Amino acid sequence: MKFSKVLLAAFLGTLIAMVVTFFIKVGVVSSMISSLSTETETISKPQANSVLYMKLDYAIPDRTTDNPFGGINFNTMEAKDMTGLNDILRNIEQAKTDPNIKGIYMELSSIPTSTATLQEIRDKLIEFKESGKFIVTYSEAYSQSAYYMASVADKIYLNPEGALDIHGMATQITFYKRLLDKLDVEMQIVRGPNNRFKSAVEPYYLEKMSEANREQMDKLLGTVWGQILTSISESRNISVEQLNKIADNLEVVFNADKALELGLVDNLYYKDQVLEELKGLTGSNKDINAIGNASYAKSYKDKSVSKNEVAVIYASGQIYDGKGNEEENIYSENLSKTIRKAREDENVKAVVLRVNSPGGSAVASAIIGRELDLTKEVKPVIVSMGNYAASGGYWISAKADYIYADPTTLTGSIGVFGTFPNMQGLLNDKIGLTFDVAKTNENADFGSVTQPLTEFQYKKLQDMVVKTYNDFTSRVAEGRGLTQTYVDSIGQGRVWAGADAIELGLVDKLGDMEDAIVYAAEKANLGNDYKVTEWPKQKDFFTRIMESMNENDKLDAAMKQKMGAYYDYLKGIENLQKNTGIQARMPFDMIIE
Numbered sequence: 001m002k003f004s005k006v007l008l009a010a011f012l013g014t015l016i017a018m019v020v021t022f023f024i025k026v027g028v029v030s031s032m033i034s035s036l037s038t039e040t041e042t043i044s045k046p047q048a049n050s051v052l053y054m055k056l057d058y059a060i061p062d063r064t065t066d067n068p069f070g071g072i073n074f075n076t077m078e079a080k081d082m083t084g085l086n087d088i089l090r091n092i093e094q095a096k097t098d099p100n101i102k103g104i105y106m107e108l109s110s111i112p113t114s115t116a117t118l119q120e121i122r123d124k125l126i127e128f129k130e131s132g133k134f135i136v137t138y139s140e141a142y143s144q145s146a147y148y149m150a151s152v153a154d155k156i157y158l159n160p161e162g163a164l165d166i167h168g169m170a171t172q173i174t175f176y177k178r179l180l181d182k183l184d185v186e187m188q189i190v191r192g193p194n195n196r197f198k199s200a201v202e203p204y205y206l207e208k209m210s211e212a213n214r215e216q217m218d219k220l221l222g223t224v225w226g227q228i229l230t231s232i233s234e235s236r237n238i239s240v241e242q243l244n245k246i247a248d249n250l251e252v253v254f255n256a257d258k259a260l261e262l263g264l265v266d267n268l269y270y271k272d273q274v275l276e277e278l279k280g281l282t283g284s285n286k287d288i289n290a291i292g293n294a295s296y297a298k299s300y301k302d303k304s305v306s307k308n309e310v311a312v313i314y315a316s317g318q319i320y321d322g323k324g325n326e327e328e329n330i331y332s333e334n335l336s337k338t339i340r341k342a343r344e345d346e347n348v349k350a351v352v353l354r355v356n357s358p359g360g361s362a363v364a365s366a367i368i369g370r371e372l373d374l375t376k377e378v379k380p381v382i383v384s385m386g387n388y389a390a391s392g393g394y395w396i397s398a399k400a401d402y403i404y405a406d407p408t409t410l411t412g413s414i415g416v417f418g419t420f421p422n423m424q425g426l427l428n429d430k431i432g433l434t435f436d437v438a439k440t441n442e443n444a445d446f447g448s449v450t451q452p453l454t455e456f457q458y459k460k461l462q463d464m465v466v467k468t469y470n471d472f473t474s475r476v477a478e479g480r481g482l483t484q485t486y487v488d489s490i491g492q493g494r495v496w497a498g499a500d501a502i503e504l505g506l507v508d509k510l511g512d513m514e515d516a517i518v519y520a521a522e523k524a525n526l527g528n529d530y531k532v533t534e535w536p537k538q539k540d541f542f543t544r545i546m547e548s549m550n551e552n553d554k555l556d557a558a559m560k561q562k563m564g565a566y567y568d569y570l571k572g573i574e575n576l577q578k579n580t581g582i583q584a585r586m587p588f589d590m591i592i593e
Contacts, residue, residue, distance in 0.1 A: 043291050045299045046100035049282040052091060053290040054106045056121075056149065060085055060113045062356050062386055063314050064297065065327070066538040083293035085117055085386075086312075086534070089514060091296050092124045096131045102282045103134035105290065106153070108146035114387035115224055116406040116498070118149055120512040122231065125152045134281055138274045141165070147264070148228050151235045155277070160268040164259040168247040169225045171217050175203040184425030188453050190418035190461045192469040198415035198493025200391075200585050216494050223497035224408045238263055304531035310520050311342045312352045312513070313535045318585070319360030319368070319392040326536060330357055332364035338536040339371040343378060349530065350380040350520035353400065354513055359391030359585035362416055362468050368396045369475065376401060380523035384516035385409045385507065390495055390586035394506070395472060399479030402519060404511040405498035412506055413586040414476060415493025416469045418461055422452045468582055480505055495586050 043050065064084035083091075095101040104125070111118060125135060129152075137150040140159040144166055150156050158164060180187060187204035199213035209217065229240045242262075246252060252259040259265050269277070278288050291299070317329030324331040326338075342348045353372065359365065375381050376399065383389070383397040385405040390413035397403055405411055427433045427450060435450045446457055453461070473491055477484040482505055490496075490504050501507045509515070521530050 043289050044295045046098060046291050046296065047289050048100055049102055049284050050100050050289040050291055051103055051105045051278060051282060052095045052101055052296055053292050054088075054104065055081065055108070055292075056088075056106070056111045056113070056146075057109060058082055058112065060088070060111075060117050060121075062086065062117075062316055062354055063534065064294075081292045081294045083297060085120060086513070087297040088121055088293055089124050089512070091293055092121075092128050093514075094300055095296070096128050096133070101133070101291075103136065104128065105278060105288075106135070106137045106150065108137055108139050108150050109141055110143040111145045111149060113145070114410075115145070115148075115228065115408040116385075116387045116410075118145060119227070119231075119406050119408055122149055122152050123512065124514075125149075129154070136274070136278065136281070138269070138271060144169075148232065151232045155267070156265045157267055157269040157274050157277075158256050158259060158265045159270060160256055162256050162268075163254045164252045164256070164264060166243070166247050166252060166264075167250060168244075169221050169228075171221060173199075173203065173209065175207050177203070177205055177207050180204065184430055186422040186425065186452065188420040188422055188458070190420070190458065190465050192416060192462075192466045194488055194491070195415040195417060195469065195493045197495070198413070198417050200493075200583070201417050201419060204419065219500070220410070220495055220497055223499050227407045227497075227499060236263060302531055306529050306531050307347050308524075308526050308530040309345070309348045309533045310350045310352060310517055310524070310526070310530050311345070311348045311533050311535050312354055312517065313338055313342060314354050314356075315368075315393075315396065316354075316356040316386075319357055319364045319396075321361050321364045327538070330360070330364070330368070332361070332367040334536070335368050336371045339368070339375055342535055343371075343375040348379065348533075349526055350382065350524040351375055352382045352384055352513070352516045352520050353397070354384045354386060354516075355389040355393050355397050356386035357390070357393035357396075358388045358410075359393050359395070359413065360583065362392065362395075362472075362582045362584040365392035365395040365584050366471070369399065372396060373399055380520055382516045382520040382523065384511075384513040385411055385498065386513075388586070391415065391493075392584040393586075395475065395584055398476045401523060402509070402516075403507040404509055404513075404516045404519070405501060405507040406512065407497065407499040407510055409498035409501070409507075410495055410586065411498060411501050412490070412496040412504075413493055413584075414472055414487065414491030416465050416472060416582060416584050417493075418465050418582045420447070420453060420461070421449050423449045424451050464582060468584070472584065476506075 061082070061084045064087045065082065092104070095104065129135060134155070135153040136155045136157070137153040138157045138159075139146060139150070139162065141163040142150055142158065142165065147164055147166065187201075189201045189204060191198060191201065196210075196212045197216050199210065199216075202210055202213060226240075229243050232238070232243060233240050246262065246264075252262065252264060256265075256268050260268055275288060279285070282288060313335075315330050315335055319330045319332070321332050323333045326334040339351070342351050372381055380402075381400045383400040383403045385393075385397065385403065387409065389397050389405065389409060389411045394411055394414060427435070437445050437448075439445055443454075443457060445451070473484050473487045476482065476487045476491070480487075490506070496504065496506065498507060498510060502510060517532055521527070524530075
């Protein structure tokens, strides 16, 4: 009894300490928020003559996290507007007809987000301009991604001492062969005979890209860069040829005057001059009423009272077996359960699967695909592809009724591989550990990292990879109405941009998530009588706080803050131990900048 009381007291003490710490943090963050802007009046609800303010300086997720305090990281104590793509697009649409919103003001510097997401926002901003309302941007230094977004604006302002970066696109892939050689670790790779473009395993045994991989990277980058140049050319009335010349010669890097001379920006202004410009545009004599994305998204609600639902199911991250944190990655059990619930819900008349995944476990992909197949039998299933819908991400998409992709979506990568580490050299020779085994059957120790695969075991794995690739190409052929031979010819692990994938028959139409929702409603014969619901349901705020205090998360956040760009390389090494077994995954550690 005494022990129970001590245990209870300890538990209550810990809980009280956590709650007190939480409210101290909230107080600190509240102070931070109140001092975010002294030049504009930040408001929580739109007032007359307001501007929608955007500062997209974060990796934009597909979906806003349900957090009453906005984008606050309680580990790093950073306060940011971390609005998801779903709310950003809705905000722009709402602002188009909101009488209180006079225009959009964007402060842009660097946007660490893939091109497909930026393109969806940019396309929505083009629609916004049809309302006759203004879009103004300002920066002290436009990165290439930020300028791509800014180029849609009516007026682009750059600090007189600022910079504008246009240099072209490059992809950097990290190779681990020398590291593995030094550690005396052999990554045993099993690939099918028709997977010459499946380059995700190349970092384990090569020191640079193979010719096949370089071929697909050149094609991929050329398509994406071409989309960016065409968009900028149309908005700024500068030819693609001239833009390429500017990039080749680094003409405007660190040269604001040259950027103005070439017509890339409209004027060189300091921020106080931009604010005066905004006052004139809004008719304000005092502070500018600026409402951020997070606040604006909470200021209006879906007024639909319809019982008919179009369920948007988010599938973001790598694909793993079993259960896990579904807000960070895709887990077969979690996502399958969500799809099953949507299928069995009588109010859900159609499903839009929002895929943003480079793939992962082949088994998990097949499990998720099965649930989608069953759902398709009873209601329309439409896929909206985001930044990635490749390999396992394409596996789960292939048999949908209709597939939308952005022109710069990375998709395809129809291929399979297996990786099985052999750490005998590291353990025996580097560390000094030796092992001996007693077993009942010849292959009872199959899969052990302490010894290499036997010829027989490798052959068995090879057969499994070939079968999985055959299943993959068969699924695509059936879902897309193609022959399996043709699918193999455009497959072999090759990654395609959405603009090329549509010509190959891998997707049906270029469009965004909103297009997919409208089409899903049409397929379900709903007319305008429907509302959009988002799945899976998000965790409550208290659960998030508890999870944010997890020691591993704290360590991870601290390392990310300290290591900066090198953090991705560390995560790549960590993935070496995760991506074992049979995988349907596109190349990881591919940084396009």
